[in-house]
Amino acid sequence: MGKLGRFACIFVPMALTIASLVCLVLVFSGQLNKDMKLQRDLYFFKADTSDFIDNPDAVKVLNDVNIDNNLLQALQGAAQNAKLKDFYTVGLWNYCEGDQDKDGKETITFCSPRKANFWFNPVDVWDLDNGTSAKLFEGNVQKSLDAYHKVAGWMFSAYVIAIILTAVEFVVGLCAIFSRWGSLVTTIVSSAQTVFVFAAAITSTVIYGSLAGVFETALKPFNIQASLGKQMLSVVWLAVAFSTASGFFWLISICCCSGKSPHKKVSVEKTPYTYERVASPYLGASAGGAGTHPGHQLGNMPSPAHGTSGSAYEPFRHERV
Incomplete structure (x- = not known):
C-alpha cells in the first residue's frame, strides 16, 4: 500500500x-x-x-x-x-x-x-x-x-x-x-x-x-x-x-506519502548464548521463580545428572537459541 x-x-x-x-x-x-x-x-x-x-x-x-x-x-x-x-x-x-x-x-x-x-x-x-x-x-x-x-x-x-x-x-x-x-x-x-x-x-x-x-x-x-x-x-x-x-x-x-509500508513487521531475535533464569532444584518452585506445582517438595527433586558435591548447584543454564 x-x-x-x-x-x-x-x-x-x-x-x-x-x-x-x-x-x-x-x-x-x-x-x-x-x-x-x-x-x-x-x-x-x-x-x-x-x-x-x-x-x-x-x-x-x-x-x-x-x-x-x-x-x-x-x-x-x-x-x-x-x-x-x-x-x-x-x-x-x-x-x-x-x-x-x-x-x-x-x-x-x-x-x-x-x-x-x-x-x-x-x-x-x-x-x-x-x-x-x-x-x-x-x-x-x-x-x-x-x-x-x-x-x-x-x-x-x-x-x-x-x-x-x-x-x-x-x-x-x-x-x-x-x-x-x-x-x-x-x-x-x-x-x-x-x-x-x-x-x-x-x-x-x-x-x-x-x-x-x-x-x-x-x-x-x-x-x-x-x-x-x-x-x-x-x-x-x-x-x-x-x-x-x-x-x-x-x-x-x-x-507526505513516503512510499514505505507503515505496517512492516520487525522481528527481534535473541542473541546466541543468552542466560535465562531457571527454577532451582533445591529451593523449590517459589525460589526458582517458575510457575511449577505447589506440592513439589525438595525431597522429590531428581538428583543432577552429572552429580554435584555438597550444596553446589547451577541457578542459570547455558542455552543455545
Whole structure:
C-alpha cells in the first residue's frame, strides 16, 4: 500500500502539470493553421479594418474629430492597393489576415511565416511605408509600438522557457513516484516554471492590452477597431493557475506519502548464548521463580545428572537459541 499511496499523492500534481503543458501548447499553436478553428480563434490581438472609410469624400463626415491626415491618406492608399484586409489576428509566432463577407463571416486568406521574437508592425503589414511613415504614428501609439517591439523578444523567450520547463517537470515528476528527493527536485523545477509562465502571461496581457487601447483610441476615427483575444488570454492564465497549483502539490508530496509500508513487521531475535533464569532444584518452585506445582517438595527433586558435591548447584543454564 505504500507505493500505491505514493502514486496517488503524485497523481494530482502530475495531472496539473500535464494540463499546464496542454495550455502552453495551445498558446504556441495559435494562428499557425488557418484551416483549424481552434487555432484560428487563439490570438493575442485583433485589428478589425472591415469598416474602414476609404472614400476621401467621407472625411467630411469626421470633421468634428481631430484626424491625422497623413495616416488617413496612407491607410486609404493601402486600401486602394488591396493591401488592407478586413481583419488581422496576431499570435505568438505570426499573424493572419482575411476577408469578411456581408454576413460577418470571417475567412483567413493568409498567415505569415513563423518567426521567433515576432511582433506585429502595422507599417510593414499594411504597406504604409512611404515618405511620411515616420510621422504616421506619434505620441502614445508610437510609444506602445516601440515598447511592444522591445518586449516581444523577452515575451517569446519566456514562453519557450516555460514550455521546456513544463516538459522537464513532467519527466522529473516520474521520479517523484519513488522518492521524496524526486519530489524536492520536481518542486524546484516547478517553481522556476511557474515564474516564467507568470512572467510571460503578465507581459503578454499588459503589452497587448496597451497596444489594443492606443490603437482603439488612435484609429477609431477611421473606423478601425482593436481588441484583445480573450480566448488566448484565458488559456494563458489557465496555464498559470495549473502551474501554481502543481507547484503547491509537489511541495506537499515532499512531506507526505513516503512510499514505505507503515505496517512492516520487525522481528527481534535473541542473541546466541543468552542466560535465562531457571527454577532451582533445591529451593523449590517459589525460589526458582517458575510457575511449577505447589506440592513439589525438595525431597522429590531428581538428583543432577552429572552429580554435584555438597550444596553446589547451577541457578542459570547455558542455552543455545
